[in-house]
Amino acid sequence: MKNAIKWGYRLAALLLAGSFALHAYVAVRISPLAIILFVGGLGLVGARAFSIELPLLRWRSVQALVALTLLAAALEVLSAGDRIETERTSVAFVGATLLTQETVDSEIPEGTIVIGADGKIAAVGPSSEIDASSASRSVDVSGKFIVPGLINAHDHLMMFGARHPDEPADFSGYAVGGGAASVGERLLHTYFVRRLVLSLMERNAERELYSGVTTARQVGTVGFLDVVLRDRIGRGERIGPRILAAGPPISITGGHGHQIATIIDGPIAARRAVRIAARERVDVIKVTSTGGVSDSLRVGEAGEPQMAPDEIEAIVEEAHRKGLIVTAHVESTEGVLEALRAGVDNIEHGAALTPEAVQLFRQNPRSLRGFTSLHPTLSVLAGGVVEEAADPHSSAAAAMNANAEIIRDGLIQGYRDALAGGVLVGVGTDSGVIRHDAVWKEMEYFVRWGGVSRAKAIHMATHDTARSVGIQQEVGTLEVGKSGDLLVLGADPREDLSVFETPELVVAQGVVFAATD
Numbered sequence: 226m227k228n229a230i231k232w233g234y235r236l237a238a239l240l241l242a243g244s245f246a247l248h249a250y251v252a253v254r255i256s257p258l259a260i261i262l263f264v265g266g267l268g269l270v271g272a273r274a275f276s277i278e279l280p281l282l283r284w285r286s287v288q289a290l291v292a293l294t295l296l297a298a299a300l301e302v303l304s305a306g307d308r309i310e311t312e313r314t315s316v317a318f319v320g321a322t323l324l325t326q327e328t329v330d331s332e333i334p335e336g337t338i339v340i341g342a343d344g345k346i347a348a349v350g351p352s353s354e355i356d357a358s359s360a361s362r363s364v365d366v367s368g369k370f371i372v373p374g375l376i377n378a379h380d381h382l383m384m385f386g387a388r389h390p391d392e393p394a395d396f397s398g399y400a401v402g403g404g405a406a407s408v409g410e411r412l413l414h415t416y417f418v419r420r421l422v423l424s425l426m427e428r429n430a431e432r433e434l435y436s437g438v439t440t441a442r443q444v445g446t447v448g449f450l451d452v453v454l455r456d457r458i459g460r461g462e463r464i465g466p467r468i469l470a471a472g473p474p475i476s477i478t479g480g481h482g483h484q485i486a487t488i489i490d491g492p493i494a495a496r497r498a499v500r501i502a503a504r505e506r507v508d509v510i511k512v513t514s515t516g517g518v519s520d521s522l523r524v525g526e527a528g529e530p531q532m533a534p535d536e537i538e539a540i541v542e543e544a545h546r547k548g549l550i551v552t553a554h555v556e557s558t559e560g561v562l563e564a565l566r567a568g569v570d571n572i573e574h575g576a577a578l579t580p581e582a583v584q585l586f587r588q589n590p591r592s593l594r595g596f597t598s599l600h601p602t603l604s605v606l607a608g609g610v611v612e613e614a615a616d617p618h619s620s621a622a623a624a625m626n627a628n629a630e631i632i633r634d635g636l637i638q639g640y641r642d643a644l645a646g647g648v649l650v651g652v653g654t655d656s657g658v659i660r661h662d663a664v665w666k667e668m669e670y671f672v673r674w675g676g677v678s679r680a681k682a683i684h685m686a687t688h689d690t691a692r693s694v695g696i697q698q699e700v701g702t703l704e705v706g707k708s709g710d711l712l713v714l715g716a717d718p719r720e721d722l723s724v725f726e727t728p729e730l731v732v733a734q735g736v737v738f739a740a741t742d
């Protein structure tokens with residue numbers, strides 16, 4: 226018995242060490258104080274486990290208590306991080322070509338933009354007309370190009386995002402066995418794993434910011450960790466883009482994303498889910514009204530309508546009473562129609578559009594603002610699907626890959642139908658499923674598959690996406706009074722979009738981040 230307890234302690238010590246090592250890995254920055262606390266705590270656990278008597282901590286219970294306190298303190302220090310210096314001073318960028326985005330062609334060839342100490346644009350115009358002397362710092366950017374910061378309307382910071390969008394997708398990795406999956410789901414709801422997930426989100430948020438994304442809308446996160454992250458970034462404790470948070474998606478029993486979703490069955494539960502989200506101070510409501518690729522079990526399941534029309538309607542009505550936008554994961558023509566008729570404000574992914582769908586996008590009486598917009602997320606399947614990737618012994622893996630191929634054609638067709646029908650289209654990449662730092666690639670796919678000009682694609686990633694997610698008063702163009710969110714690029718992005726891959730400077734709410742940091 227005594228032996229079993231001893232080995233129990235040893236196992237616990239190992240598990241703790243493993244969890245902290247993982248935490249340190251995702252946290253990137255390791256605080257020296259956390260290391261001291263951690264080593265101290267672990268030393269005590271070790272002493273306890275291997276029955277070493279410590280002179281000052283003679284009682285074993287005291288020893289264990291001190292060890293646990295130290296370890297908990299270490300975890301807190303790791304999670305809290307250092308307050309990041311984001312003090313703003315007024316700054317002027319002088320001499321660049323400003324692509325201001327009021328319209329596709331708005332251009333100031335030799336312009337100056339001044340951002341005030343409040344982080345908002347104080348002046349913008351030709352350098353000859355703007356007095357930049359009032360700014361406490363002046364940056365010479367002659368020969369360079371300035372555009373508004375990019376907006377990613379469809380992001381999952383909680384996911385690793387390993388694959389580049391040009392690479393083919395292989396969803397067989399998602400097909401884990403039922404037992405393992407359910408253990409994983411349970412772990413997601415534990416304190417330790419949530420702390421880990423938050424650290425991962427913080428790392429990914431930083432990555433996205435440095436890649437030029439100054440607004441990242443979260444459309445599906447475990448718990449309300451995106452709200453936590455939004456507030457941490459807002460308080461200056463973390464570096465990252467402006468976050469719009471949806472919290473967990475709303476799904477039905479067995480529906481797409483149910484692993485992390487708030488589950489509803491029936492209109493009453495639907496209203497309750499929206500009220501819970503509103504209480505947690507979300508910015509947007511996300512529903513998954515049809516099946517999706519990543520958890521489909523048979524061919525054809527992705528895109529199948531799941532949520533009943535009266536459930537979607539209840540969610541939309543309740544959200545709109547609170548002024549919240551509703552965005553819906555939809556991957557079939559029928560699903561798009563159901564969601565549009567219920568009055569959702571955005572469609573994520575999409576599929577081939579009927580004339581009725583196009584009409585409802587343009588004029589949707591039940592939507593919050595009278596129209597609905599589309600985020601086709603072409604990036605998620607842009608590279609196609611790995612041939613014969615699926616493990617022949619796993620029917621789920623085979624189904625996912627087959628579904629991915631079907632959905633890919635739908636995304637592209639839906640995007641083309643939307644362009645032809647004059648539907649508002651915005652940029653969302655489903656990053657997390659793909660890399661977090663390749664948001665600009667979506668613009669390239671807009672050009673490739675829709676035939677729009679590069680200038681138009683830039684306009685879509687800024688002006689149009691801001692309007693789509695409802696923050697056009699704040700961001701999307703370079704205009705006086707708007708947030709100081711902009712990118713300094715070394716060459717004209719209208720000639721080559723890949724210049725977005727390495728922005729020279731990223732300015733987010735007036736704080737300047739150099740790409741080399």
Ligand SMILES: [Zn+2]
Pocket residue numbers: 379381444445655
């Ligand atoms: Zn997604």
